[in-house]
Amino acid sequence: MQKTDLKFWETLSLEQMSRAQWESLCDSCGRCCLHKLEDEDTGDIYFTDVVCHYLNEQTCQCPHYDNRQEFVPDCLTIYPDWGKKFNWLPSTCAYRLLHEGKPLFDWHPLISKDLQSVHLAGISVRGRTFSDDKIKEEEIELHMIDWVE
Template identity: 80%
Template sequence: MTVDVLNFWENTALEDMIHVQWESLCDNCGRCCLHKLEDEDTGDIYFTDVVCHYIDEQSCQCPHYEARQQLVPDCLTIDSNWGDKFNWLPSTCAYRLLHEKKPLFDWHPLISGDVETVHLAGISVRGRTFSDDEVNEKEIDLHIINWVK
């Protein structure tokens, strides 16, 4: 099935999207596969450059997408009813942007028509991460980054 070319993301609420539309919103930046730290006092979220070891570092996609929660129990499954939990996603994520009633960026593949533009724009995690099977969990706070908000 192909995705509707009539900019469905501009006139369809997240909860009303059909499966193929919903899935096409993901730009495959891989940012949601980065480990995050939460400040217990403030609830602030900090991203690190440590990424799930299952990710394909070139495509920034999950090779085990269907089975991901069996492999990684706390792997996120985004839901249109997430509410405040959309803050767990990076500010560039299409799901968070649409939840916040903001437009997609020009580099989003739905707009550019090119799956590479998310990488060319420096949005994806390609070439910028350490795998979580190489990093000592006790030192993960040394990996906090500021290129994801």
């Protein structure tokens, strides 16, 4: 087997990955663009089906990814040394999985070689969200969901 055939995510740590390898870990599920609620006492995170209004509903990708903080100042940037903050990501997220020493799922595009597999597996947020520009802040608790975790 040539070195280029190696599954880099199984041989490199998050810190060792190139920018291109790091970016390819994102499966475009869109789950990290869902609004979350945090229990102040326990720190537990609860996902809602309210999503950032910039997210493309079909591709589940951000149209402003490279300069997204200009549009949403508190939009997350994931770093390899994030530590406990990986809990802010859904348990299916490749960054969190690798941080926790777990394998990627078969539907991950790096394994399936198909960008649609994340949608076909029912992992992406496609078709089941409400845009945050249509939801009042006081209504968000009514939108808590259990299909992310």
